[in-house]
Amino acid sequence: MSGGTVLILLIGLVVGAATGVLVYRLVQQRKIQDLEDQARDIVASAKKEAEAIKKEAILQAKDTLLQMKAEFERETRDTRRELQILEKRLVQKEENLERKAEQLEQKEKALQAREREIERSEREIAAEREEIRLIMEEQRRTLERIAGMSVQEAKEMLIESIEEEAKRDAAMLIKRIEAEAREIADRKARDIIALAIQRYAGDYVAEKTVSVVTLPNEEMKGRIIGREGRNIRTLEAVTGVDLIIDDTPEAVILSAFNPIRREVARISLERLISDGRIHPARIEEVVEKVTEEVEQAIKEAGEQATFDVGVYGLHPELIRLLGKLKYRTSYAQNVLNHSLEVAFICGIMAAELGLDQKEAKRAGLLHDIGKAVDHEVEGPHALIGADLAKKYGESQTIVHAIAAHHDDVPPESVLAVLVQAADALSGARPGARKELLETYVKRLEELERIAREFPGVSKAYAIQAGRELRVMVESDVVGDADIVLLSRDIAKRIEAEMTYPGQIKVTVIRESRAIEYAK
Structure with a gap:
């Protein structure tokens, strides 16, 4: 391509670029003009809308103001009416108060007049009383002169007469009531007691105060005493029992306050005599073994007693204490046998009265449980037994029946009275107890x-x-x-x-x- 052609192309390009730039500017100016026109339109439209909103807000404010004014006027009118009503009420109240004040004043005057009348009447009454007193004094002196006795003497005579008459009336009333009550109660009580006694047959007791151990010969006394008395001292020391060796032929007497210790000593001495070996070491060995056997026998006796009566669930310590009663006597009556007897009688009477037989038997069996430890604890055996029963989980009813069976506390239940009656029956029946x-x-x-x-x-x-x-x-x-x-x-x-x-x-x-x- 020639140089002229290139030049023409370059000029064409330059002219085209200039034309493009010019056209772009014209287009941009046109857009700017359009945007300015739009902005002016928007501003004008916004001004119109603002004017409309302003006018509308003004109108709303005026309406609100009118409404508030009308509401205020209405409230003012209502308040004014209420005030008028209150004013009328206050006026009426003032009038009522004035009338009441007048009435009170009239009443006060009437009361004052009444007080004056009462004072006058009181003075008249006082005068009349004084006159009556003088007349009565005169009559009293006349009566004393005629009767020959003073007022005090006459008063005492009258009181004594009334007292004697009241006593006679009370005695007759008591006699009649007791006769009626006894006629009914005795009949039922005799039936119940007779039935209880008929259904229970107890053994006669034999009086027993000491334990006697029979000896095979008189020489055995020397062996029991031992050289310089060492055997008898050991036996007394380990058992807590006094051995009485006197002129009684072929017999040794054991004396102790505690019956269990006496029983342990009796069995131990019999075994030592049977064995023939009597010396301190052997004595201690035998006594220890016998003590264990007696404790086991006590436990078995307590278990057998509960089984015989049909009482279950007793604390093991209560069972052991029951077994100890086997070796306790009262008026030569075995306390364990007595407790069993009371339990049976209680159960029979409870059945007749429609009460709980098991509870009655339980109370009867435990009523003398305090005698198992009464030589160790101070106080009445009934209260000691109640404390033991309470300690080992017995019910309050059982505890009270035990405590009340000798009236150490007043009986408050039928069960307590039943235990009292059964205890008296067991102790009072023929052959039950012996006295010196x-x-x-x-x-x-x-x-x-x-x-x-x-x-x-x-x-x-x-x-x-x-x-x-x-x-x-x-x-x-x-x-x-x-x-x-x-x-x-x-x-x-x-x-x-x-x-x-x-x-x-x-x-x-x-x-x-x-x-x-x-x-």
Whole structure:
């Protein structure tokens, strides 16, 4: 290609580029102009909308202001009406208060007048009272002069007369009520007690105060004593029992307060005599072994007692204490056998009364459990037994029945009364207990002495082995109504001053005799 052609092409390119730039600028200017026109239109439209919004806001504000003004005026009118109503009420109240004040003033005047009238009446009454007092004083002096006694003497005579009459009425009422109650209660009680006794047959007891060990010969006494008394000292030391070796032929007496220790000593001594080897070491060995055997026997005796009665779930310690009662006696009656007897009687009476037999047997079996430790713990055996029963998980009903069976606490349940009755039956039935002759005679003399100390009693006799007290009274001193009170007073005195098994019947007898001789 030639140079002229290239030049032309270059010029064409330059002209084209310049033309393109010019066209681009024109186009850009046109766009800018359009954008400015749009902006002016938008601003104008915005101004128009703002003017419209402003006008609308102004209109709304005016409407709101008008509404608030109308609401304020309405509230003001309502408030004004309420104030007017309140004002009227206040005016009415003021008028009412004024009327009430006037009424109160009138009442006050009337009260003042009434007070003056009352004061005047009081003065008149006081004057009349003084006049009456003077008249009565005059009459009293006249009566004293006529009757020959003072007012105090007449008052005492009247009180004494009323008291005597009240006593007679009370005695007759007590006698009638007791007769009616006894007629019903005794019949039922006799049936229940008779049934309980018929269904239980107990053994007669034999009096036992010491343990006696039989010896094969007299030479055995020397062997028991040992050289310089070492054997007997060892035996007494390890068993806690006193050995009495006297002139009794072929016998040794064991004496101890604790019956279990006495039993251990008896068995140990019998085994030593049978074995023939008697020396301190052997004595200690045998006593230790026998002690273990006796403890096992105590446990078995307690378990057998619970099995015989049908009482289960007892604490093992209570069972062991029951077994210890096997070696405890009261009035020569074995306490374990007595407890079994009371349990059976309690169960029978509970069945007759429709009560829980198992609970009754449980209370009867445990009622004397305190006697197992009463030589170790101070206090009445009933309260000791109640504490033991409570300690080893017995119910409050059982605990109370044990505590109340000797009235150390007042009985508060039927079960407690049943245990009392069964305990009295077991101890009072024929052959159940024995007393020493001196104690028996002293108890009879004490019964008669208590009865003779009452005024009007002429003679007193203890009969039926001390189960009944017959009291003879002087008919001119003690009346028919008084014998009821006298029998109750004697019974209360016996209960307070004496200790005895079972119960004592007090019979007061009053009779009038008229004697004349035909000549």
